[in-house]
Amino acid sequence: MSAPSVFITGAAAGIGRSTALTFARHGYRVGAYDIDLDGLAALHNEITEHGGGVTTGQLDVTDAAAWSARLAEFTGTTGTLDILVNNAGVLSAGAFQDMPLATHRRMIDINVYGALAGLHAAFPYLRDTAHAQVVNMCSASALYGQPELATYSATKFALRALTEALELEWRRYDITVLAMWPLFVKTAMTDGMETGSTKSLGINLGPDDVAAAVYSATHRGRGRLPKVHYPIGRQTRLLAAMAQVSPNWSMRLINKMVARS
Numbered sequence: 001m002s003a004p005s006v007f008i009t010g011a012a013a014g015i016g017r018s019t020a021l022t023f024a025r026h027g028y029r030v031g032a033y034d035i036d037l038d039g040l041a042a043l044h045n046e047i048t049e050h051g052g053g054v055t056t057g058q059l060d061v062t063d064a065a066a067w068s069a070r071l072a073e074f075t076g077t078t079g080t081l082d083i084l085v086n087n088a089g090v091l092s093a094g095a096f097q098d099m100p101l102a103t104h105r106r107m108i109d110i111n112v113y114g115a116l117a118g119l120h121a122a123f124p125y126l127r128d129t130a131h132a133q134v135v136n137m138c139s140a141s142a143l144y145g146q147p148e149l150a151t152y153s154a155t156k157f158a159l160r161a162l163t164e165a166l167e168l169e170w171r172r173y174d175i176t177v178l179a180m181w182p183l184f185v186k187t188a189m190t191d192g193m194e195t196g197s198t199k200s201l202g203i204n205l206g207p208d209d210v211a212a213a214v215y216s217a218t219h220r221g222r223g224r225l226p227k228v229h230y231p232i233g234r235q236t237r238l239l240a241a242m243a244q245v246s247p248n249w250s251m252r253l254i255n256k257m258v259a260r261s
Contacts, residue, residue, distance in 0.1 A: 010088030012039025014187035024052035033059035061114030111155035
C-alpha cells in the first residue's frame with residue numbers, strides 16, 4: 001500500500017515545519033509548500049536524511065492557479081489527498097487605526113482567501129479519497145475579538161465559520177473538517193510582539209506542541225458526531241470551556257482584563 005499523503009502550507013518554518021516533520025516521522029508522504037524556498041530546502045534535507053518522503057514547492061496561497069498546479073503535481077496519478085493542512089498565515093499586531101490598510105488587507109488575503117482558495121482547489125482530491133481530512137489552523141483569538149489583533153482575530157473568526165460550515169456540508173463526501181485552536185505560539189510571527197494579551201498570558205506553546213495536536217486530531221476515531229474544534233494548551237482549553245458556559249458580558253469582561261484594555 002502507498003503511504004498516506006498530507007499537503008501542508010506555510011511549511012518552511014514554525015508550525016508548518018514542525019507539522020511536516022511530525023507527519024514524515026509517521027510515514028506520511030509530505031507535500032510542503034511555502035514562498036520561502038530556502039526554508040523548504042532545509043526542511044527537504046532534514047526529512048530525506050531521515051528516510052522520509054517529501055515534495056516541496058513554492059506556493060503563494062493567494063494564487064488560485066498556483067494552488068491547482070501544486071495540488072496536481074503532488075497528487076500525481078493517484079488523484080487523491082488524505083489530509084490538507086491550511087497552516088499558512090500572517091499576523092500583525094497593534095492599534096487598528098495605526099496599521100496601514102494594506103496590512104489589514106494582507107492578513108485577510110492570506111489568512112482567509114488563501115485557505116478558501118486551497119479548500120476549493122483541493123476538494124476534488126479530498127472527495128476522491130476515503131476518509132479525507134482538512135485541518136484549518138484557527139486561533140484562540142476566534143473565541144472573542146482581540147484588541148490589538150482586531151483584523152487577525154476577524155480572519156480567524158472567518159476561518160472558524162468556514163470550518164463549521166464545511167464540516168457539515170462535506171460530511172456527505174466522507175471529508176472531515178476540523179480547526180486547531182492554539183493560543184500564542186513561539187514562532188517568527190510572535191517575535192517581538194507585545195500586546196496586552198501576550199503580557200497577561202505569555203507565549204507558552206511551541207510549534208511542536210501544535211504539530212503533535214494536529215497529528216493526534218487527525219488520528220482519532222471517527223464517531224457519529226466528530227469533534228470539530230481542538231483547543232491546544234491548558235490556557236486555550238480553559239478559555240474555550242469558559243466561552244461555552246459564560247454569558248457574553250462575562251466573556252467580554254474577561255477579555256478586557258486579559259487584553260488590559
